[in-house]
Amino acid sequence: xxxxxxxxxxxxxxxxxxxxxxxxxxxxxxxxxxxxxxxxxxxxxxxxxxxxxxxxxxxxxxxxxxxxxxxxxxxxxxxxxxxxxxxxxxxxxxxxxxxxxxxxxxxxxxxxxxxxxxxxxxxxxxxxxxxxxxxx
Amino acid sequence: xxxxxxxxxxxxxxxxxxxxxxxxxxxxxxxxxxxxxxxxxxxxxxxxxxxxxxxxxxxxxxxxxxxxxxxxxxxxxxxxxxxxxxxxxxxxxxxxxxxxxxxxxxxxxxxxxxxxxxxxxxxxxxxxxxxxxxxx
DNA sequence: TTACCTGCAAACTGTTTGCCGCTGT
DNA sequence: ACAGCGGCAAACAGTTTGCAGGTAA
Numbered sequence: 307x308x309x310x311x312x313x314x315x316x317x318x319x320x321x322x323x324x325x326x327x328x329x330x331x332x333x334x335x336x337x338x339x340x341x342x343x344x345x346x347x348x349x350x351x352x353x354x355x356x357x358x359x360x361x362x363x364x365x366x367x368x369x370x371x372x373x374x375x376x377x378x379x380x381x382x383x384x385x386x387x388x389x390x391x392x393x394x395x396x397x398x399x400x401x402x403x404x405x406x407x408x409x410x411x412x413x414x415x416x417x418x419x420x421x422x423x424x425x426x427x428x429x430x431x432x433x434x435x436x437x438x439x440x441x442x
Numbered sequence: 443x444x445x446x447x448x449x450x451x452x453x454x455x456x457x458x459x460x461x462x463x464x465x466x467x468x469x470x471x472x473x474x475x476x477x478x479x480x481x482x483x484x485x486x487x488x489x490x491x492x493x494x495x496x497x498x499x500x501x502x503x504x505x506x507x508x509x510x511x512x513x514x515x516x517x518x519x520x521x522x523x524x525x526x527x528x529x530x531x532x533x534x535x536x537x538x539x540x541x542x543x544x545x546x547x548x549x550x551x552x553x554x555x556x557x558x559x560x561x562x563x564x565x566x567x568x569x570x571x572x573x574x575x576x577x578x
Numbered sequence: 579t580t581a582c583c584t585g586c587a588a589a590c591t592g593t594t595t596g597c598c599g600c601t602g603t
Numbered sequence: 604a605c606a607g608c609g610g611c612a613a614a615c616a617g618t619t620t621g622c623a624g625g626t627a628a
Contacts, residue, residue, distance in 0.1 A: 319582060319627050340618080355585050360618060362583095376567070380516060380592085380617065395560050404558065414550045422540065423574030424531050431512070431567040438559030455602050455607060477592080491610050496593060498608095516592065516617085584625070594615070601608075 309371060316369055323347075323354055327362050328386065331372060337383040337394075337403070377403065377432045394432035399440040403432070445507060452505055459483075459490055463498050464522065467508060473519040473530075473539065513539065513568045530568035535576035539568070 309328065310320040330343045340363060344356040363384055366372045374382045378396045393411050395404040411428040418424045445464065446456040462483045467474060476499060480492040499520055502508045510518045514532045529547050531540040547564040554560045 314628080317582085321583065321627075323584075341616095353585070356617095357586085357619075358584060364619095365583095376512070378512075378567075382617085395554065395558060395562070397560075398563070398566075404560070406554075406558065410553060410557070411550065414547065417546060418531065418542075418569065418571075421546070422531060422542065423577065424533075424540070424569075424571055425577045426531070426569050426571040427534070428569065430534075430570040431514075433554065433560075433562050433564065434566040435554070435560055435562040441559065441561045450603080453607080457602075457608065459609070475592090489610075492592095493594075493611085494609055500594095501608095518592085580626105580628095582625105582627080584623105586622090588620085588622105590619070591617090592615100595613085597611090597613105599609090601605100603605100603607100 313369065313371075318365065318369065322351075323358050324362050324366065326351065326354070327359060327366065328371070331384060331386045331389075334385070336385070336405070337375070337377065338385065339381050339383060341381075343384070375430055375432070378434045391429045393429055395437070396432040396434050397437035397440050398434050399436055402437050402439075404437070449505065449507075454501065454505065458487075459494050460498050460502065462487065462490070463495060463502065464507070467520060467522045467525075470521070472521065472541070473511070473513065474521065475517050475519060477517075479520070511566055511568070514570050527565050529565055531573070532568040532570050533573035533576050534570050535572055538573050538575075540573070 313320055326347045327343055330346045331338060334342070340356065340359050344359045347354050347359065363372060367374065370387055372384055373387050374384050375394065377383060377394060378398060391408055393406040393408060395406060396402070408429065415426045415428055418426045449456055463479055466479045466482045470478070476492065476495050480495045483490050483495065499508060503510065506523055508520055509523050510520050511530065513519060513530060514534060527544055529542040529544060531542055532538070544565065551562045551564055554562045
């Protein structure tokens with residue numbers, strides 16, 4: 307059962323706009339903002355409004371098709387839930403971003419779960435700090 | 443040498459407004475927003491503008507007297523740098539916040555430094571997830 | 579047919595900026 | 604005296620919302 311059927315099974319409709327949002331996210335490398343998505347869609351469908359993109363990201367997130375993360379600015383970044391999960395290192399000085407495998411974050415997640423009963427989502431926010439170059 | 447002298451030594455002036463910002467932060471328990479600070483100051487000094495609070499937080503941060511963190515919303519939280527540093531757990535469902543000692547985060551910081559040369563500031567962003575109650 | 583969804587315009591929140599007169603040093 | 608600073612009003616970015624008509628199922 308594809309996403310479209312699954313969405314319908316959940317009372318949602320598969321519209322052109324939603325398909326386009328999912329398409330852009332499938333092609334995207336990483337860290338796509340709502341504005342990126344909107345701009346990309348408007349190149350071929352100028353009538354599609356940014357507010358529709360925002361509404362659809364929210365709706366798609368509610369059912370688990372997409373998720374969002376926060377790097378170190380005020381902008382929300384989106385990805386498809388079926389893309390590989392990873393952590394982020396963001397340099398507060400030069401702004402560089404590096405992806406890291408989740409397994410590096412696992413021990414902390416395990417400890418927080420054991421000691422605090424807290425199910426941490428360590429892919430949700432970037433780890434901020436100084437990259438190798440800026441630290442020297 | 444107090445903060446005031448240190449500030450002057452760095453070419454900054456100690457104004458009433460700055461003293462009030464530092465006072466509010468000294469009395470604050472945790473996670474104070476610029477709006478909190480502004481509201482608190484305006485109770486006794488109604489003419490002091492929020493923009494002054496924002497400008498002063500930024501100036502005080504540049505010289506290291508205050509620092510900011512991000513919980514899971516769009517609002518910046520401030521604290522005095524001389525207050526004890528700690529990590530944060532924020533529940534994405536019920537919004538509850540828990541402080542955790544930095545030492546829990548140390549092993550990850552150490553690993554990121556060793557394997558990626560990255561100096562992580564793990565107090566800067568909250569760890570988001572599900573608290574014990576919401577996870578069940 | 580009828581929820582659900584969309585485009586459009588406007589509102590909203592948190593924060594930043596330009597201007598110009600004021601004040602700490 | 605004079606650079607830094609503050610108040611005020613306006614701008615700003617990212618996002619959300621109300622409405623009325625449109626469309627998937």
